[in-house]
Structures are given as C-alpha cells and as structure tokens.
Amino acid sequence: MTTSENTPPMAAAITPQPVEYAAETPVTGKVRLEAAWGSTEGDEDFTTTASSAPKPDGQVFKPQYKQWNGQLNPRWMRNWAILRHHLLGIFKKGHRPWGMPIRLYLLVVFIASLTDVGLTLVSALIGDSGLHSIWGVSRDNLYGHVLGFFPRNMLYYPVIAALLVGGVISEDRQHGTSALYFSRPITRFDYVGMKFLSVALIQGLIILVSLSLYYFAEIAAMGRGWAWIIDTLPMFLATVFSAVLLIFTYTSIGLSLSSVSKGKFFPGIALLSIILGTKILAFIVSNLFDREILYLISPYDCLAHVGQAIIGTQPTYDQYSWTWSLASLVAMNALALYVLTTRVSSMEVTRE
C-alpha cells in the first residue's frame, strides 16, 4: 500500500508544480483536507504532471501453514503432562523452571536425610554393636527419620514443602498461565489435583526414598533374614503411613496458602510460620501452664502424636488420646482443601 509519505521522490522531480498527491495515492484525510482548504479550487491551467506506478510492497516470506491431523490423547495423558512438567523440572530444563536455590536445597536435604543410612552402614562395617544399637533400624529411629523435630521437622521437611508450594499455584495467577490450562480441556479438579500430586511426589522422593534406603541398608548391611523383616515390616509400614500423612498435610496447607496469594514468598513463609509458630506456642504454653491442649492446633505435634501411636514409640503427649490429634489433622486438612478448592474453582481464567 502506498501512502503520500512513501510516494517515490521521482514523481516530484519531473513535476513542474509541486504535486500534493500522486495519481495512485489513496484519498486520505490529509489529501481531502488539502483539497478542501488548499489555495486552488481546481480551475487552474493545465500543466504536465507525471506520477510513477507505486512500487509493490516487499513481500516478507511467509512460511506455509502446516496442517496437523494427529489424534489428541485422552484425559490421563493431559494429566500426566502436568505431572511430568512439574517433576522433570526438578532435574532438567524445558519443564517447570524451579529456582536453583530450591533444587540445591532439595539435594542438600536429601543427602542430609541419608545420615542414618550412612551411619548404619558404618556401624555394620566396623561391626560395633553399640554404635548399631544407636543408629540401626528401631521403632524410635524409624519415628525419628520422619517425625523427629530437630532437625528434620524444623529445618528439612517443612522448608521443602514451603519452597515447593511457594509458586506452584500463585505463579499461574501472577503470569496468567492459568489461561493455558483452562483454555485447554483441563478441569479445575485435574489442575489442582495434579499440582498437589506433583508437590507431594517431590517430597515423597526425598522422605520416602531416604526412609526406604535406610530400611534396606539395614537389611543388606546386617544381613537381616525373613524373620527380622516380618518382625519390623509393620513398624516400617506405619512409618511410611506417617510420612504420607505428613506430606499430605504440609502440601494441603501449603497449597491452600498458595491459592490465596499471587506471590511466591507469602505461601512459603506462611506455611513455615504456621508449622513452627504453633509448635513453639504450644511448647511455651505446656511448659508454663502444664497444659498440652494447644498441641492440637500444631500440625507438627498432631502428626507426631499420631505417628507415636501407630509406630508404637513412647508417647510424649500424654494428657489426651492420640485420636484427638488425628481428628485435629483431619479438620486441618479439610479446611485447607476447602480453601484450595473454592479458590481454584473461582480462579479467573485469564490474568486477573
């Protein structure tokens, strides 16, 4: 398309009179204005004017539109894509970008969680039964691997949960990427379910894998037989169950916090302050007033109480039954999942 601005200058060069517009110039407001308000009225004497043909516009090479007739896979494949996106992002590029600090911390925690594995192997190598009785698989040590407060539930697991849930839903609100999910055939339930599962699986990779390694290290290093395995399997499975409960609880509280915010930091910080804050508050109250009832609002203490009961270690909360703690956990999870589902179902499709 030619406009009066890019009319070739040649036209003016061979024109005795200034030419306001070439023959091919489309009538724009400017030309009309000139014609309406210009000095001449169209009754002037003839003079020769010439104009050159407009140059065709340079055509940018456009790649051909390529059709695609493939088949779209059903729902499970879409959900698998969401899961893979989050999980593989921990290990390589091209998937969900987890920050370098998060990935480093996950690695550090994983290695730190393996201390009891290492010490079991060491004591087996040295052949020192005293050392082994401290580090080997026992009710207390299994409990400690998952539910010990320091350092595991102060420095490791809640922090991991906090780092993981941080952006996982809030980033979609922040960047508007929720539109990518919801403008595809993905239901809100699948969306939130897969996010939940991804975060839980990453925690599971650390907690459950290190727990299993610990158990199998004992079997391998100490040459345990079937009798021992049958003996200890129930407490091992109880520990696995406690770990699943812990992961589920931290994830549901964390994700509900992520669903009410737009930023990365609030959900993480809030999760840590809930877990550690309630624990400290309950601890202070029980020390000052000898009342343990506040432990019921602390997710960690409820998990520990239930864990002690099912793994069968010496209970440290003895003012009330562990079923109270279990009920409290159920209530906490229900509340968190309620917040999560209502927030996600009312989530705007596009950026808010």
Next chain:
Amino acid sequence: MQDDLIIKTTNLTKSYGPHVALNKLNLSVPKGATGLLGPNGAGKSTFLKTILGLIQTTEGEGTVLGLNIRTQGDEIRSRIGYMPEYDCLNPDMEAIHQVRYSGELLGMNPTIALARAHETLQYVGLGEQRYRNIGSYSTGMKQATKLACALIHDPELIIADEPSNGLDISARNYMIETLTHTVKTGNRSVLMASHLMDDVERVCENFILLHKGKLAAQGRIEDLKAFDREIEIHVWGGASRLEEAMIARGMGVRREGRVMRILHEQEDTTSMILQCAADVGAQIRRMHEYEASLEDLFLSIMENLGYEVKTSEDLLSSPAQARKVDAPGYMGGGSA
C-alpha cells in the same frame, strides 16, 4: 448454509452480579474470518470466554462447531485454539518449551508436540528466537508465542482476543498477515475480537459489532461498506464547469475543492462523468469508487445507535440505515 455456521447463540446472557456484560445475544458466525468489534468494555472478551465454556452463562444457549457450550466445554476447547487477551506465558521458560507444553496440555505426545512447536513458532515468525526465555521477549514476540500456543494442534477455529493489542506497526502488520494467511491458505476460521476497526478490516470478511453487551450490528464487511457508494474524482482545470455540467444532468455531486464525489446510482455513471468532462474540457486525474473506512462507518453506526438501540432490527428500521447493514438473512441481518 446452516452447515457453514461455526458459532450460534440464542439469547446468550451473562451477568456479573447486577452488571449485565452480555445481553440476550443472538449471533451466528459463519466459517471464515469474523471480527468481533466494539469499544472497550463492550463484552467481547466475555463473549469469547462464554462460548469456550470457560465461564458459565447466566441464560441462553449456544453451540460452537456444533457442540453445546454448557455441557461440551472440554470438547470445544480441544477443537479450537484460544489466544487470550492478557499475558499467559511463563517468563522463565523458553518459547519452544512453553508452546510444546501447551500442546501436551491438549493431549499431544511430547515428541509430536515438540515437532509442532517448532513448526508453529516458525510460522508465527519466531524462527531463531524460539530458544530464548519468554521474559526477554518484546510484546510482539509474546503475542506471536501466544498465537503459536493456539495453533499447535491445528484447530478448526482460532479465537483471538485483541491479537494486535499493544503492538508497534511492524509487529501488528505481521500479526495481521499471519492471521490472514491462516484463513486464506490454511483454510481455518478465525474469530478475532478487537477494538481496532483497521485490523478487522484487513483480516475478516464478516463482522459483529457489540456495544454495551448488546448486538449492535452484524454482517459482511463488504455489504457494510457498500452503503452510500460514490465515485470520487480529482479534477484539474475546469472543475466548476464540470460540476455545473454534471448537476445539469441531474447527478448528485458534492465538491470539496478539486475533489468531487458523485453518487453512484446507475451503471453508466462513470461514462456520464467522462462525457461531461470531455464536453467542458476538464481533466480527470483520478477516478475511483469511494469506500468509507470501517472506522467512519463504526462511528456513524454508534452515533445512530445512541445507547438505546437493542438489536440490529433497530438499525434496520430506517431505510437509510438498512443499507448500512445489509447482512444476509442467515446471519440474522434481515434483508432490507
């Protein structure tokens, strides 16, 4: 004709609390490119989200590609490509992987999705830049990436919400060309919302004009532009004599200096003009059919509508207006 409809709605209504964003819309969108016009807040984005089944309608029914928007949202969304109005990309991801992931979310195999992501990014003009993080992209490149996400599964219908919003001239031209190309050579349908008449004019054959959630007009752009058809001539020498001669012959002439517009009423208007010019010895330097720009028409329609007009019937109630929107019957335009 009915088979050619890709979107049809009856009494489609959407309220946000007391605010009625879409008011009893009866629309039919044929195959091909259709522009959804209207000023900001007219309800364009709301309409697009409703027909995708992304937001629940308050009242009314609709079908997209023959699928019910209330119950078959999932199926609709796997057969269309939606390009949202606002940012929907992760700035920390490379475009190629973002587009691939958007294909996987439709159920494409990772390998196939990756191959298609390369193809579509190439197609929207992001050849060499596709391995860069989206965070480093210009607005135009982001829009192109969004289009690539929408095109990855080669959908029958592309729904683009303000595709050229915020782009500079060259990026905008490129976007418009890509969309046009998709319709012309890809043989795909496009429904694009825009508040820019110019963009719609360049891509689409049909238009729908929304105003305050109501249908103001719909039809073929060509028909819309056919109203008040005039021939414009540029005269050098003897313009006044020519004007007199033509008026003497009973032709409708308007003159602004050297530019005249003559009502194009008969087949032989052109030759009559030339005859007059020859008779009086005036020189006609330029002669062409004058078409009002869509922008002009839009303004005049809006002006005529005021805020009271409910349907296109109101627009068609006066014969003069009827010519403005001479939509074919199947588009709900009612012949004048």
